[in-house]
Amino acid sequence: MSELVRFGVSLEKKLLDKFDNFIRERNYTNRSEALRDMIRQELVKKEWVEGEDVAGAITLIYDHHRKDLLGRITDIQHNHQQVIISTQHIHLDHDNCLEIVAVRGNPAEVQRLADVLKSIKGVKHGILNMSSTGKGIE
Ligand code: NI
Numbered sequence: 001m002s003e004l005v006r007f008g009v010s011l012e013k014k015l016l017d018k019f020d021n022f023i024r025e026r027n028y029t030n031r032s033e034a035l036r037d038m039i040r041q042e043l044v045k046k047e048w049v050e051g052e053d054v055a056g057a058i059t060l061i062y063d064h065h066r067k068d069l070l071g072r073i074t075d076i077q078h079n080h081q082q083v084i085i086s087t088q089h090i091h092l093d094h095d096n097c098l099e100i101v102a103v104r105g106n107p108a109e110v111q112r113l114a115d116v117l118k119s120i121k122g123v124k125h126g127i128l129n130m131s132s133t134g135k136g137i138e
Helices: 013-025 031-050 067-079 107-118
Strands: 054-063 084-091 096-105 123-132
Touching: 013 031, 031 054, 031 107, 031 123, 054 067, 054 107, 067 096, 067 107, 096 107, 107 123
Parallel strands: none
Antiparallel strands: 054 096, 054 123, 084 096
């Protein structure tokens, strides 16, 4: 862990009140912890824009009864093996499957994979959780 540094911040009273309300709603115990998370969130966004190696997860909800879907989703994953580190398939209920694809690598490739998977007909919901390898946010 790197050295802890204190610094002062000046801001308008109204803005600070809003910030304090916000961090209370989000269950932060103090302003520092909330601010750290907000800074890291911005740094992660920057990693995605600047093409640094990123990590994350694509989650898909799809119709179990569409037997063609599993094959298509699997084929696509084989074609994007370079950014996939793990896949988990969960039989959510009688009708729905949940698939979690853990990804790491070039952000453009990860985004392309997510777009392809989400756009498959029969995929009810798909979302890319854009996170970080952790290296750029220490
Ligand atoms: Ni299933």
